[in-house]
Amino acid sequence: MSRPDLFSLDDFPVGCLxxxxxxxxxxxxxxxxxxxxxxxxxLAGADLxxxxxxxxxxxxxxxxxxxxxxxxxxxEIRLSLVSRAGDALPVVANIWRDDTGGGxxxxxxxxxxxxxxxxxxxxxxRELLQQKVAQLHTLSDTDQLTGLANRTAMTRHxxxxxxxxxxxxxxxxxxxxxxxxxxxxNDQHGHQMGxxxxxxxxxxxxSNLRSDDLIARFGGDEFVILMHGDFSxxxxxxxxxxxxxxxxxxxxxxxxPLEISASVGVTLYxxxxxxxxxxxxRQADQAxxxxxxxGRNQLCLFNADREKxxxxxxxxxAAIRSGLAAGEFELYYQPKINMLTGQVLGAEALLRWNxxxxxxxxxxxxxxxxxxxxxxxxxxxxxxxxxxxxxxxxHRQGLELPVSINIAGYxxxxxxxxxxxxxxxxxxxxxxxxxLELEVLETSTIEDVDQISxxxxxxxxxxxxxxxxxxxxxxxxxxxxxxxxxxxLKIDRSFVKDMLTNAGDxxxxxxxxxxxxxxxxxxxxxxxxxWQHSQRLIDLGCEWGQGFYIARPMPAGxxxxxxxxxxxxxxxxxxxxxxxxxxVDLEEGS
Amino acid sequence: xxxxxxxxxxxxxxxxxxxxxTLMLAHGFGCDQNMWHYLTPELSAHYTLVLFxxxxxxxxxxxxxxxxxxxxxxxxxxxxxxICQALDLTDVHFVGHSVSGTIxxxxxxxxxxxxxxxxxxxxxxxxxxxxxxxxxxxxxxxLEELVELMDRNYIGWASYLAPLVMGTHSSDxxxxxxxxxxxxxxxxxxxxxxxxxxxxxxxxLLPAAKHPALLLQSGTDALADENVxxxxxxxxxxxxLRILPTEGHCIHMTxxxxxxxxxxxxxxx
Numbered sequence: 078m079s080r081p082d083l084f085s086l087d088d089f090p091v092g093c094l095x096x097x098x099x100x101x102x103x104x105x106x107x108x109x110x111x112x113x114x115x116x117x118x119x120l121a122g123a124d125l126x127x128x129x130x131x132x133x134x135x136x137x138x139x140x141x142x143x144x145x146x147x148x149x150x151x152x153e154i155r156l157s158l159v160s161r162a163g164d165a166l167p168v169v170a171n172i173w174r175d176d177t178g179g180g181x182x183x184x185x186x187x188x189x190x191x192x193x194x195x196x197x198x199x200x201x202x203r204e205l206l207q208q209k210v211a212q213l214h215t216l217s218d219t220d221q222l223t224g225l226a227n228r229t230a231m232t233r234h235x236x237x238x239x240x241x242x243x244x245x246x247x248x249x250x251x252x253x254x255x256x257x258x259x260x261x262x263n264d265q266h267g268h269q270m271g272x273x274x275x276x277x278x279x280x281x282x283x284s285n286l287r288s289d290d291l292i293a294r295f296g297g298d299e300f301v302i303l304m305h306g307d308f309s310x311x312x313x314x315x316x317x318x319x320x321x322x323x324x325x326x327x328x329x330x331x332x333x334p335l336e337i338s339a340s341v342g343v344t345l346y347x348x349x350x351x352x353x354x355x356x357x358x359r360q361a362d363q364a365x366x367x368x369x370x371x372g373r374n375q376l377c378l379f380n381a382d383r384e385k386x387x388x389x390x391x392x393x394x395a396a397i398r399s400g401l402a403a404g405e406f407e408l409y410y411q412p413k414i415n416m417l418t419g420q421v422l423g424a425e426a427l428l429r430w431n432x433x434x435x436x437x438x439x440x441x442x443x444x445x446x447x448x449x450x451x452x453x454x455x456x457x458x459x460x461x462x463x464x465x466x467x468x469x470x471x472h473r474q475g476l477e478l479p480v481s482i483n484i485a486g487y488x489x490x491x492x493x494x495x496x497x498x499x500x501x502x503x504x505x506x507x508x509x510x511x512x513l514e515l516e517v518l519e520t521s522t523i524e525d526v527d528q529i530s531x532x533x534x535x536x537x538x539x540x541x542x543x544x545x546x547x548x549x550x551x552x553x554x555x556x557x558x559x560x561x562x563x564x565x566l567k568i569d570r571s572f573v574k575d576m577l578t579n580a581g582d583x584x585x586x587x588x589x590x591x592x593x594x595x596x597x598x599x600x601x602x603x604x605x606x607x608w609q610h611s612q613r614l615i616d617l618g619c620e621w622g623q624g625f626y627i628a629r630p631m632p633a634g635x636x637x638x639x640x641x642x643x644x645x646x647x648x649x650x651x652x653x654x655x656x657x658x659x660x661v662d663l664e665e666g667s
Numbered sequence: 668x669x670x671x672x673x674x675x676x677x678x679x680x681x682x683x684x685x686x687x688x689t690l691m692l693a694h695g696f697g698c699d700q701n702m703w704h705y706l707t708p709e710l711s712a713h714y715t716l717v718l719f720x721x722x723x724x725x726x727x728x729x730x731x732x733x734x735x736x737x738x739x740x741x742x743x744x745x746x747x748x749x750i751c752q753a754l755d756l757t758d759v760h761f762v763g764h765s766v767s768g769t770i771x772x773x774x775x776x777x778x779x780x781x782x783x784x785x786x787x788x789x790x791x792x793x794x795x796x797x798x799x800x801x802x803x804x805x806x807x808x809x810l811e812e813l814v815e816l817m818d819r820n821y822i823g824w825a826s827y828l829a830p831l832v833m834g835t836h837s838s839d840x841x842x843x844x845x846x847x848x849x850x851x852x853x854x855x856x857x858x859x860x861x862x863x864x865x866x867x868x869x870x871x872l873l874p875a876a877k878h879p880a881l882l883l884q885s886g887t888d889a890l891a892d893e894n895v896x897x898x899x900x901x902x903x904x905x906x907x908l909r910i911l912p913t914e915g916h917c918i919h920m921t922x923x924x925x926x927x928x929x930x931x932x933x934x935x936x
Contacts, residue, residue, distance in 0.1 A: 098921060099914045126889060131809035132816045134889045135865075138916035139697030146920045147701060155819045157812070165812075167819075196819055 092168070092186035097179065098142075100125040112188065114161030130157040130165050145174040145182060155189060167193040220294040222272055223279035231293035231301050235354045238303060242347050249305050250313040252343040253361035254282075256298035256324075257373040259337055266333065273330045274337070285323050286316075301358065317341050317376050325374055338374035340365050348381055360384065393446045397430075401452075401459060405431045408463050409630035410480070412639065413601060413623040416611045419648030421640055422601075422621060423479030423514070426464045427630045428456070449487040457488040462501055467633050468512050469505045476637060481514035483546060489517060490528060495535055502539065510540030516567065518546045526560050533561050544601075548589055566593045568619065570604025577609060590619050611652065626651065671753040678719040678746055679726040680754070684711025688783075688934060689756055691717040693747065695765030695789075696864045699725025702764065705923035706930075713931065717759075719750060721767075723856030737859050740766065740867055744773035751781040758783040760934060764919060765789050765891065766864040773869070775878055785880035786930055789916050791891035792899060793868040801870070802894055810865045817858055873902035880906040881933045883926060887914040907933065 086093045087107040095104040105120045115128070126134050133156040144151040150173035157165040167189040175181045218230035226234070235251070242248055256278065263271040275298065282292055282300065291303040304313065324339040342364025346357060360379040368377035400406060410424035430438045447453035464482045471478050488494060502510060515536060517529070533543050544565035545557065568589050575582045586602075593600035602614050605624030614622060628639060639647070669677065681700070690710060694702045700718040710716055720727040721743050736742040747770060751759060759782050761771035768790030775782040794803045794810065880903055884896030893910055900908035909929055911918060919926045 130812060131805055131889075132812035135805075135813050136816060136820075138888075138890050139695070142915060142917050143698045143702060143920060146917070147704065155816065157816065193819070 090187075092184070094120075094184040094186065096125045096182045096184065098182070102128075103181065108186075113158060113166065119161075128158055130159055133157050141172060145172060149174050149176070155192075158186065166190075223276055223294050225279050225283070225300075226291055226293040228293060228295050228301075231291065231295070231303065232354060232358075234291050235303060235357065238305075239346060239354060239357070247306060248345065248347055249303055250317075250343055250345050251357055251361045252302040252304065252313075252317055252341055253295075253358065253365040254300040254302065254320075254339050254341050255365050255369065257338040257340055257369070259298040262335055262337065266330075266335070270330055270333070270335075274328055274335055277328050277330060278324065278337075281323060281328075282320065285320055301361070313343055313345065314376060314378060317343055321374065321376055340368035340373045341376045342366065342368055342379060343376060344379035344381075350381075390446055393443075394450060394452045397443055397447060398452050398455070400430060400432070401456060405433065406456075406459065407431060407632065408460065408467065409632055410467075410636045411623055411630040412628045412636070412643070413481075413621060414627055414643070414648070415620050416605070416622045416627075416652065417615055417620045419643070419652065421478065421643060423481060423512075424636060425481045425483075425516070425623065425630075426460065426467075427483075428460060429630075448485070453485060454488055454491060457485060458497060458501075461498065465501055465505050465508065465513065469508050470633075471637075472508055472512070474637070476640070477509075477512065478636070478640070479512045479514055479542070481516050481542075481544065483516045483518065486518060486529075489515075489532055495532060498536070499539070511542055514542035514544060514564075516544050516546040517561075517563070526557065530560050530562075533563065537562070537564075544599075547603075563598055565599040565601055566596075568600060568602045570602075570624070573602050573604040573610055573614070573624075574606070577613060586619075587617060590617055594618075608651070669749070669753075674746075674749050674753040677722060677728045677731045678750055679728075680750055681718045682715065682754075683707065683718065684714055684716045686712075686714040688713075688760060689715045689717060689758065690760045690762050690786075690930075690934075691719075691747070691750075691756070691771075693719070693761065693763040693767035693770060694721065694724065695763070695767050696860055699727075701725070702917070702920060704920075706919050706927050709923070709927040710930065714760075714934070717750070717754065717756065721770075721860070722746060723860055729856065732856055732859075734855070734859055737856075738863060740770050740773055740863050740869070743767075743770045743863070744777065747771065747774035748778045748781070751778065757781055760784045760786060762786040762788065762930065763790065765791065765916065766867075769867070769869050772872060772876060776872065776875060779877045782878050784878050784934075785876070786883065786933065787880060787899075788883045788919050788926065789885050789888055789891045790882060790899065791895045792870045792873060794865045794890070795868065797868075801898060802892075804890060804892060804895070805865070813865060814858060814861055817861055870898075870902070873899055874904065876903045876906070878905070881929070882906055882908045883918070883929055884908065884910045885913045885915060885918045886910055888916045888918075890916040 089106070090108065092108040092112065093104075093106040094102065094109065096102050102120045102123050102125055105115065105117050107117065109115045109120065110117065113128075120128075125137070129137060136154065136156060141151055141154060150171075152171050154170045154172065156168050156170055158168045160166055168186045169189045169192065171185045173183050175183065218226055218233075220227040238249055259271065259274070262274055275294070279292070279294065279300075282302070286292060286302065286304070289305050293301050293303075295301050302317075304316070321339055321341055324337070328335045328337070342361045344357060344360040344364060352360075360381075363384070364377045364379035368375050371377060407429050408426045409429050410426055412424050413422045414420060415422060428440050430443060432438050432442075435442070447456055460482050464480050468478075468480050502508075502513075517533070536543055542564045543561075544567055545561065545563045546567045547569040548566045566589060568586060572582045572586045572589070576586050577583075590600055599621065600619050601621035601623060602610075602619050603623050605611050605614065605622040605626050607626055610624070611622055611626060614620075628643075631639060674680070679700070684707070692700065692703045692707075692710075694700055699720045703716075703718060707716060707718075722731050722737060723729065733742075736745070747761075750756075751774075757780065761775065761782060761784070763769075763771040763785070765788070768785065768787030769792055771782075771785055771787070772792075775785065791803060793801065794805050796803050796806055882896050882899055882903075884891065884893055886893065896908050896910060900906050911922070911925055911929070913922045913925065915921055
């Protein structure tokens, strides 16, 4: 079909234009006049750039020319065309180059007003969406009551800050704040008033901190502050102390003056050991708790060393408790004798730990850790129960050997002590009760002598013997001797050890023996390590003794044999044979 | 520092031709190394040519794109230096079109030992007017319109809204597969390059140039006119200005013979 001559390029509803590589316009159709106001005769020979905005000129030079030269055409390029009136109108151009005829460039240009409107709507929608997303972020990060950041925001910010610090950025301080007396406000004035107060508190905190410090309400009357900057302990303390003071100033809510204060705990980051964000918050929380304990309305710094000690101690306690459960503890027995007659008076039960790694260890390695703890109480009860079981065993075998056990002061003062002891004694009903002796550590903190006195009296009424251990080393010894009616005084080994060379120790020893006589109780010396010790003690009037020279602590199974051997020749060998005084035994460990 | 292979892949580095002298050809804003297509037959017969694509253009690795690194021309210059180091190039004659003239200048200032000279094709140290003394060719509003116009040429709905909806600002999420076509570029990358190119002002570095430079200015060029060439020549020590009887900004494509002859004459003098 041949092309009908009825049609011309002027009939098409699209701008048709021909230019060359020198940007000279060779032809434009009537659409340019109708739509853009440029008559064909004006455009002919003109620079193409008269039709393009400056930005479109850059697109032409940077994109269109290289594309035409390289690929011959380019499609749907969005440009701005300058109308005769000087307006920039949105157009879309499809362009191709005919390199056969001197490099003519053929353009079709159509209006892009609708696409432009759509683009603008898209841009508006995008902006709206951006705002909404930002709003959602704000909402999910904000505490609704105070407008401060909430826990979620703080936790996220904290993690971010911690990783920034690890990446070499500056350090920060984290403070945990709990209001003192806030519950009272709520109770007395109602929650509405309480809420208003929280808002005032938030505002006061914000106005007293730097704008880059992040304050978050963690819930209730708890706040957390992250203060940026490489604080020395001193500077963090200073600015937070100021905050504590400011929060203690009265607030006025609905013309009602309200007074509260704040307990603040603070910790610093980074620390020598790497920790996670939760731990850091816990540290500040712990320090805050210390501030509460110390009387509120103050600041307390978290002490990493203290926490480490506490952590180590907890680990140690857990190990001891599992050792107890695993049956790793055992009672050893050290005989007590009359050094003059050789009579076996009994044995002291001493605790040993068959530690899976360290081997056999004495109380020095674990007693301090359990002091005044539930594990310590558990251990004390275990000792009583095991000693009683051993006593019953020996009793059944016909060995009537009194056994003494050490009772810690805190155990003796425990409200359940007597009830526990009675129950354990009831389990061994056939056992003569005087075979059990409690050794009360004189040095242990006796907070309430009256209470101890009544416990001791009750024990004695159960038939149990009571002795005062390590006598002479503690304070208010004489008072104790007056107030506590005990059967026996045990002279501490420290006096025995040096009595041969130290006149002072000898004097104390003489005094203790004198006191024992005056208070009509027995006296026994610990730490008899040599024959000389024993002879001197006998001379001074102390005939009872216990120590390495006589026997080391031994497992229960070995004691029966020892007693037999002692009676047969042991006493004779050590105390009656002429050369026995030359023997010197090793120093006593425990 | 990335390995030699990583750098070669990142910038789609190609080495062609042979000759004592090494020419590094750097394309300008908008295209890729194929720009040099008309010039390389002539040049490769006499010189070793190192061709590459700026990150974000041509067949460079889009995954290497970082909005912060490439927000200024220094980022592109660092790539140039890294390519020189990776290939252990010295005495490089850096042929840069348009903005790449400035990129080459920045690279040579940071590592002068690797460069021998500059050949700047239609260069401009600053496209913005700074009246009364400097006429870069464009008002700020013109260049802002350019960025908007680029936006309109890249209406990718997904890439436009996805980052918001998905709440991510990572460049990976914004950058899709590049179409294989010449000059097609990711919208974010193109916009970043446009902003780095057209809003920059490196005029203060001209007197610091350490190497001789040939300035090839097009007689008629809306992007970098004759006066820009004169301004540069007046400030760059050891520079030679040649104003060519050409129209347009891509004279290495439209007038490859002329440009090739100028380059050869300059290098062989």
